[in-house]
Amino acid sequence: MSxxxxxxxxxxxxxxxxxxxxALEVGAGGVSVVLGANGAGKTTLLRAICGMVAREGHVAFDxxxxxxLATAEIARLGVAHxxxxxxxxxxxxxxxxLRLGAYRRDRxxxxxxxxxxxxxxxxxxxxxxxxxxxxxxxxxxxLAIARAVMSRPSLILLDEPSFGLAPLVVEELxxxxxxxxxxxxxxxxxxxxxxAIALDLADRVYLFEVGRVVLSGPPSKxxxxxxxxxxxLGY
Amino acid sequence: xxxxxxxxxAEAAAPGVRVAxxxxxxxxxxxxxxxxxxHLFQLTLVVVYSIALLGLNLLTGYGxxxxxxxxxxxxxxxxxxxxxxxxxxxxxxxxxxxAGAVCLVLGFLFGLPAVxxxxxxxxxxxxxxxxxxxxxxxxxxxxxxxxGVQGITLAKIEPPxxxxxxxxxxxxxxxxxxxxxxxxxxxxxxxSHTGRVIVAIxxxxxxxxxxxxxxxxxxxxxFGLSAMYTGIAGALGALVVQFVGPDSFGVFLSISLLxxxxxGGLASISGAVYGALFIQFIPNVADDVSKAAPxxxxxxxxxxSVYLMxxxxxxxxxxxxxxxxxxxxxxxxxxxxAPVSPATPVTxxxxxx
Amino acid sequence: MEALLHQVFAGLASGAVYASLALALVxxxxxxxxxxxxxxxxxxxxxxxxxxxxxxGVPYWLAFxxxxxxxxxxxxxxxxVVIRPATRAPALSVVIVYIGLMVILNSxxxxxxxxxxxxxxxxxPEEPLFGNHYLGSHEIGTIGVTFAMLGVLYAFxxxxxxxxxxRAVADNPESSRLVGIRVxxxxxxxxxxxxxxxxxxxxxxxxxxxxxxxMMAGVMLYAFAAALLGGIDSPGGAVAGGFTVGILxxxxxxYVVGTELKLTTALALIVGVLIFRPAGLFGQPSAARV
Numbered sequence: 001m002s003x004x005x006x007x008x009x010x011x012x013x014x015x016x017x018x019x020x021x022x023a024l025e026v027g028a029g030g031v032s033v034v035l036g037a038n039g040a041g042k043t044t045l046l047r048a049i050c051g052m053v054a055r056e057g058h059v060a061f062d063x064x065x066x067x068x069l070a071t072a073e074i075a076r077l078g079v080a081h082x083x084x085x086x087x088x089x090x091x092x093x094x095x096x097x098l099r100l101g102a103y104r105r106d107r108x109x110x111x112x113x114x115x116x117x118x119x120x121x122x123x124x125x126x127x128x129x130x131x132x133x134x135x136x137x138x139x140x141x142x143l144a145i146a147r148a149v150m151s152r153p154s155l156i157l158l159d160e161p162s163f164g165l166a167p168l169v170v171e172e173l174x175x176x177x178x179x180x181x182x183x184x185x186x187x188x189x190x191x192x193x194x195x196a197i198a199l200d201l202a203d204r205v206y207l208f209e210v211g212r213v214v215l216s217g218p219p220s221k222x223x224x225x226x227x228x229x230x231x232x233l234g235y
Numbered sequence: 236x237x238x239x240x241x242x243x244x245a246e247a248a249a250p251g252v253r254v255a256x257x258x259x260x261x262x263x264x265x266x267x268x269x270x271x272x273x274h275l276f277q278l279t280l281v282v283v284y285s286i287a288l289l290g291l292n293l294l295t296g297y298g299x300x301x302x303x304x305x306x307x308x309x310x311x312x313x314x315x316x317x318x319x320x321x322x323x324x325x326x327x328x329x330x331x332x333x334a335g336a337v338c339l340v341l342g343f344l345f346g347l348p349a350v351x352x353x354x355x356x357x358x359x360x361x362x363x364x365x366x367x368x369x370x371x372x373x374x375x376x377x378x379x380x381x382x383g384v385q386g387i388t389l390a391k392i393e394p395p396x397x398x399x400x401x402x403x404x405x406x407x408x409x410x411x412x413x414x415x416x417x418x419x420x421x422x423x424x425x426x427s428h429t430g431r432v433i434v435a436i437x438x439x440x441x442x443x444x445x446x447x448x449x450x451x452x453x454x455x456x457x458f459g460l461s462a463m464y465t466g467i468a469g470a471l472g473a474l475v476v477q478f479v480g481p482d483s484f485g486v487f488l489s490i491s492l493l494x495x496x497x498x499g500g501l502a503s504i505s506g507a508v509y510g511a512l513f514i515q516f517i518p519n520v521a522d523d524v525s526k527a528a529p530x531x532x533x534x535x536x537x538x539x540s541v542y543l544m545x546x547x548x549x550x551x552x553x554x555x556x557x558x559x560x561x562x563x564x565x566x567x568x569x570x571x572x573a574p575v576s577p578a579t580p581v582t583x584x585x586x587x588x
Numbered sequence: 589m590e591a592l593l594h595q596v597f598a599g600l601a602s603g604a605v606y607a608s609l610a611l612a613l614v615x616x617x618x619x620x621x622x623x624x625x626x627x628x629x630x631x632x633x634x635x636x637x638x639x640x641x642x643x644x645g646v647p648y649w650l651a652f653x654x655x656x657x658x659x660x661x662x663x664x665x666x667x668x669v670v671i672r673p674a675t676r677a678p679a680l681s682v683v684i685v686y687i688g689l690m691v692i693l694n695s696x697x698x699x700x701x702x703x704x705x706x707x708x709x710x711x712x713p714e715e716p717l718f719g720n721h722y723l724g725s726h727e728i729g730t731i732g733v734t735f736a737m738l739g740v741l742y743a744f745x746x747x748x749x750x751x752x753x754x755r756a757v758a759d760n761p762e763s764s765r766l767v768g769i770r771v772x773x774x775x776x777x778x779x780x781x782x783x784x785x786x787x788x789x790x791x792x793x794x795x796x797x798x799x800x801x802x803m804m805a806g807v808m809l810y811a812f813a814a815a816l817l818g819g820i821d822s823p824g825g826a827v828a829g830g831f832t833v834g835i836l837x838x839x840x841x842x843y844v845v846g847t848e849l850k851l852t853t854a855l856a857l858i859v860g861v862l863i864f865r866p867a868g869l870f871g872q873p874s875a876a877r878v
Contacts, residue, residue, distance in 0.1 A: 534692030534693075538684075
């Protein structure tokens with residue numbers, strides 16, 4: 001049974017639909033990557049899974065239907081969404097942001113969670129008392145991911161983590177995400193424009209165009225198709 | 236509840252509405268012949284309030300700016316009339332345009348800094364204006380002019396040229412004539428270029444300014460016009476009631492005006508009439524219940540109308556007449572199509588739209 | 589000199605009340621982005637309930653605590669029943685709902701308790717403490733109670749997870765949902781807290797201005813001025829603003845314009861601040877994406 005199963009998902013912001021009958025899967029502990037250009041609907045996909053936009057279709061998390069649940073309920077089930085723009089609580093400190101990540105969990109786990117998260121992101125430990133809005137872009141992205149990890153989720157949804165970050169920072173970020181994927185045994189649904197680095201992490205790839213999945217399969221499928229490879233990987 | 240669901244000024248009133256409006260005007264004109272003196276007094280006040288509501292609606296409905304202090308402009312108009320008649324011996328009919336002019340200027344001046352304020356800030360500033368106005372009237376320093384706490388009593392207005400009508404009837408005619416002129420002017424304004432600009436500023440302020448509209452000037456202008464209308468209403472009101480006093484123009488009046496606009500229908504000319512009927516007659520009815528009742532009813536109506544009647548009575552009327560007209564149309568086209576070709580299905584397009 | 593000090597300290601006492609109400613306004617503004625025009629009338633109803641209890645023989649501090657609880661419940665109820673259905677309405681309509689609520693609460697108070705003015709008891713002794721000439725005991729008590737309340741609130745927001753959740757909702761409601769916070773419940777909680785704070789303010793000011801349905805109108809104008817002065821989204825600013833307005837009101841009223849024009853001065857202050865510094869002294873100027 002897959003961790004996340006999406007079938008026939010349609011969603012939109014009023015007049016028209018942005019997603020049209022999307023189907024995808026994330027295996028337990030696996031990494032599924034959704035690639036696509038700007039405006040393809042990738043962010044809407046993640047928002048629809050979390051109940052942040054009006055949607056219809058079938059979304060099952062850990063075998064349980066969640067497509068009728070409110071966002072906060074879905075979060076409490078163990079889905080951690082790292083949104084587009086990071087969604088940092090800018091007026092609160094780094095540590096408070098992390099503490100909020102652990103909101104759904106027991107107080108007793110808090111110290112252990114902090115320890116784990118600071119091990120993955122030592123830079124955040126240095127900045128724990130700093131106001132989150134003053135962190136650099138890369139640090140805020142780390143904070144956003146760290147916040148997700150604090151809740152000990154079963155599934156992390158990541159919306160373009162590399163956005164606006166320098167290549168070295170992106171590399172470091174992905175290294176850490178690989179650690180997290182292995183160490184926390186958490187499934188990841190990753191939405192990216194930067195295909196190259198995302199593919200290294202993935203075990204399933206979905207190509208998104210204008211709200212529809214146009215290709216799905218293992219990363220090798222994308223790499224072996226010359227025109228796709230050229231379009232998405234640049235070589 | 237739809238958000239950002241503003242009314243567009245009605246481009247062309249449905250024929251049903253136009254007929255209704257004409258009927259209403261005719262009724263209004265013949266009313267003085269049938270009504271008792273007291274009822275005529277009340278009707279005159281309805282006419283007066285409808286002018287005031289028209290003013291507030293220009294600002295709030297069309298301009299999208301809230302005012303919780305329009306009672307002050309009403310009061311300024313009323314006191315202008317009172318002071319000019321009492322201390323300058325001015326004939327009553329001249330005080331009306333004077334009141335309008337004073338309020339136009341003051342409203343514009345208040346609007347100048349106020350344009351920087353939006354939503355809640357503007358609401359607070361105008362609320363403060365409404366609360367403070369009675370206080371200013373009572374200040375010791377200007378007591379000689381304003382009459383302080385006792386206010387100013389005005390003499391009854393006699394009909395001119397020895398016309399064989401009662402003073403009440405004459406006053407009603409004056410008010411009605413003024414109202415008709417002002418209503419037509421308001422309708423023309425809302426359909427004019429200026430009117431469209433004002434609505435554009437309401438709905439898309441950034442877009443408006445980026446095409447070069449001087450939004451500040453238009454907003455102040457809207458304030459001034461709105462104040463002018465309400466001030467003229469205040470002047471007429473003073474003549475009807477024959478008295479101006481500081482406590483008549485406080486928060487309760489400002490809130491009543493807002494209630495009238497909301498209940499009647501935002502961004503609707505006809506709404507002013509419905510609203511005026513409401514705020515004139517409800518206190519009469521409710522007062523019999525208890526002292527607290529008029530306010531309580533106002534509060535409940537305000538809240539309920541947002542949920543149930545977001546377009547006010549005018550919106551309701553428009554919906555009903557629209558449905559009625561649609562049904563008549565459908566029936567007419569139905570009669571036509573049947574004998575022509577019974578084989579082809581009659582497509583009933585408008586039914587129930 | 590003595591008179592001046594007396595005015596300053598008296599201003600601190602009324603300032604404490606304005607600070608509390610301004611804080612309540614800011615609390616609700618931060619989570620809902622609307623100004624609670626009905627704040628004063630909510631406090632009025634709470635004060636009346638307290639008065640009814642004391643009149644019925646309930647000891648003061650017991651009535652005080654019971655009123656706090658009841659006010660909290662009333663705040664939650666109002667949020668659920670009146671405010672929540674209007675969340676998707678256009679801004680103007682929401683403002684109208686708040687105003688309608690203000691009017692309803694005021695008239696309910698008048699209807700249930702009548703329009704005669706009543707005296708409201710003060711829990712503090714008649715004689716000035718330590719025989720001082722500057723402050724009556726009630727005024728010292730007001731300042732003391734207010735600071736105690738502010739301290740409790742500060743601790744709540746700073747050190748409890750519920751307080752943190754409320755701050756999160758004020759900061760970023762969407763992200764709050766993403767971490768599992770039920771934002772609707774937090775809104776109700778915020779309203780409940782604001783209502784309780786307002787109740788304290790009402791019970792502190794009633795002995796001074798006497799209890800009748802129009803008690804809160806002038807007080808609220810000062811509270812609005814204080815909240816705006818401090819920045820409508822800044823709790824610290826609201827408190828500072830409240831004390832400032834209190835002292836200014838007294839000094840201006842005594843030495844400059846006299847009591848008649850005190851309220852007018854508040855108007856001038858409000859309009860002035862709104863024009864020159866809409867964000868207030870401590871608030872953050874906000875930029876909107878075009």
